[in-house]
Amino acid sequence: MSDRPTQRNLVLILARNFAAQLATSVFLVDDEGTVIYYNEAAGRALGRRFIEGHGMPASEWSTVFAPRDADGEPMPLEQIPLGAAITRRQPAHGVVQIRSAEGEDRRIEVAAFPLFAHSDDFVGAIAIFWELGEEG
Amino acid sequence: MRVRIRGCRGSIASPGPDTVRYGGNTSCVEVRLADGEVVVLDAGTGLRQLGAELVEEGAARINVLLTHLHVDHIEGLGMFAPIYRPDTEIHIWGPSSPLASLAERIATYFSPPLFPVHLAEAPARIEFHDASENEWSLGEATVVSHAIIHPGPTVGYRIEEGGRTLTYLTDHEPALGTSLEDEAPEWISGFALAHRADVLIHDCQYTPEEYEHRIGFGHSSTEHVAIMAERTEARSLVLFHHDPMHSDAQLDAMRADVLQRMDVDEERCTLAAEGMTFEV
Numbered sequence: 109m110s111d112r113p114t115q116r117n118l119v120l121i122l123a124r125n126f127a128a129q130l131a132t133s134v135f136l137v138d139d140e141g142t143v144i145y146y147n148e149a150a151g152r153a154l155g156r157r158f159i160e161g162h163g164m165p166a167s168e169w170s171t172v173f174a175p176r177d178a179d180g181e182p183m184p185l186e187q188i189p190l191g192a193a194i195t196r197r198q199p200a201h202g203v204v205q206i207r208s209a210e211g212e213d214r215r216i217e218v219a220a221f222p223l224f225a226h227s228d229d230f231v232g233a234i235a236i237f238w239e240l241g242e243e244g
Numbered sequence: 245m246r247v248r249i250r251g252c253r254g255s256i257a258s259p260g261p262d263t264v265r266y267g268g269n270t271s272c273v274e275v276r277l278a279d280g281e282v283v284v285l286d287a288g289t290g291l292r293q294l295g296a297e298l299v300e301e302g303a304a305r306i307n308v309l310l311t312h313l314h315v316d317h318i319e320g321l322g323m324f325a326p327i328y329r330p331d332t333e334i335h336i337w338g339p340s341s342p343l344a345s346l347a348e349r350i351a352t353y354f355s356p357p358l359f360p361v362h363l364a365e366a367p368a369r370i371e372f373h374d375a376s377e378n379e380w381s382l383g384e385a386t387v388v389s390h391a392i393i394h395p396g397p398t399v400g401y402r403i404e405e406g407g408r409t410l411t412y413l414t415d416h417e418p419a420l421g422t423s424l425e426d427e428a429p430e431w432i433s434g435f436a437l438a439h440r441a442d443v444l445i446h447d448c449q450y451t452p453e454e455y456e457h458r459i460g461f462g463h464s465s466t467e468h469v470a471i472m473a474e475r476t477e478a479r480s481l482v483l484f485h486h487d488p489m490h491s492d493a494q495l496d497a498m499r500a501d502v503l504q505r506m507d508v509d510e511e512r513c514t515l516a517a518e519g520m521t522f523e524v
Contacts, residue, residue, distance in 0.1 A: 112402075113429050115436035117377070118391035124431060125421030225391070226342060226376060 117231040119223050120144065127234070133216075135235040141166030141185075141194045144232070153216065153239060155208030166194065174207040189220035193233035197222045203240065215240045245385070245405050245524045247443070248274040251290020252516035254415075254449050254463070254485035255316050262491035267518025269293075270316040271414055271485060273445065277405055281383040284308045285401060285412050290518065291320025299325045303332070307382055309375065309389075310338030311414055312398035313349050321350070322359045330367040337375040337389070339397035347372040375399050393417045393433040394462035402437040410524045411441035411478070414485045417462045424471040435476055443524050444478035445516065447485045451498060454487075466498050470505035473513075481506075484516045 116124075120136070124145045127134035133150035137143055143164040151157045154173060161169070170185040177183050183204065185191035192200035199221035207213050220235035251257075251269030259268035270288030277283060282303050284294065287310060298306060306326055311317060326332040338346045347363070350372075354363035363370075373380075375389040376399065385405035392400045392413060400413040418424060418433040429435045438444050449463035463485065464472070473481040483502065486495055499515050506513060514520075 112388070112436045112439055115390060116430050118393065118433060121431055121433055122393070122421075129421060224342075226340070229377070 116144070117225055117229075119225045119231050123223060123232075123234055133237045135190060135237070136232065137166070137190065137194065137234075138232045139194075139230050141191075141233075143169055150237070153208065153214065153237070154206070155210035155212065160209075166191065172209075176205040178203065178205075180205070189218040190233055190235040193220040193222045193235070197224075197230055245278065245403065245408065245410060246276045247410060247522050247524055248276075249290075249482075249516045249518055249520045250274050250294050251286075251288045251320075251518060252484050252486055253288075253316075254447075254487055256488050257289045257316075258488040262493075263486075265492040265517065266486055266495055266515055268488075269518055270319065271311075272320060273412065275403065275410065277383050277385050279383040281385070282306045283382060283385075283387075283403065286311055286317045286414065287320045287324065288316050288318075289320050292323045295320075295323070295325040295327075299329065305333045306335070308334060308336045309387070309401055309412075310336065310346075311400065311412070312339060312394060312396055313353070314396070314415070315353065317415070318350065318353055321354060322361070327366045327368045327370070330369070332368040334368050334370045335373060336370060337373045337378075337387075339376045339391065339399050340374045341397050345372065346374055375401075388437065390434065390437055392437075393420050395460075398462075400434050400437045402441065408524045409441045409443075411438045411444045411446075413438060413444065413446045413472075415462055416447045417460070417464055417468075418472060419464065419468045420460060424468060424475065429475070432472075432475070434472070438472060438476035438478055440476070441478045443480050443482060443522070444473055444476065445482040445484045446472060448483035448498065448502065449485050449487045451501070466501040467505060470502045474506055479512070481513045482516050483514070486516070 127147045134147045136145040175183045189200035189202045201219045216237045218237040223232045225231050250272035269290035271286040272288045272290030273285040275283040340346050351363040379388045388402040389399040394415045403410045413434045446469045447464045448469045450465045452465045452467045455465035
């Protein structure tokens, strides 16, 4: 074949374009769970700009922000909503405590879902999240 | 491969004195591969005359590659003479949707009340192939399809044969929600299909001023197509899918605008015109 460059699936292109326009935090990973995009709002919440987080594998983003459950217990990848969307390929929702790259503890509510270009064509997953206040 | 434009008008057939030079038939491009294999890109109203000629020459096998199923890209199928001949084998490629197969989607149009004949009643041997994200061989050629930005499931095609490449990206809005000038190639719709193509046939429906009022309609402006051609390093560009409201004179002005933006030799940028033939 020719020297055609790599091309992202159209679903990922559209998801990224959509996320780039949103003020709400959005985190986008490919079919292996590697970070391919997160928007400016997500960068602020995580304390790490996308240019620094691009290419993070699931094993890194699922630990570097120290995700914990309501009891403060560490959450494995499969229990984090985005991890569930990747490993089980099902939508997931939950509240997660994280520690930003700047060392600040935050409680976020996450809705994640897998992205299928066709019913048998899993191309990645997307998480939308927002920070909860003291009462949230 | 040899290419002949059979229809290059967008949206709706537009015959008349103002469109006579570039033509009023909707999208249809005839491609003849080196071994004589017949490939047809889209089945707009330009397909009717091609069908008559294919019957005349006794074509036994025809490949129809549909980019999507908007009416202006399939309305020629009903009057495609080979479809009524039992000795003809027709392979139709195109995008499925998440809910329906390609055959089911085409049958929606090719049946009453929109058309008097049911697709199932057509005598030709018709096979349908999903071209959503695909790569396959036709004779000595390789065909690649990728989904591209346009409302509803839509693909673009890249045909490679003997070291030469033809790319067909009609009905395409790669600039939707992004900056074509700054974006990384892997994130630009259609980029890999168009990369270093010898001939890039690309949507060029709007002027930049018109585009401002038609964002999301699924088409490109002169500015977008110039950037796409430059960034993908396409060797020549054919402007396609002319707006039905644009006269021949307006199309000439749009080509001049593209040329000014690209700063390339005039022969590297042409307006598709019905009957235009070229070798790739």
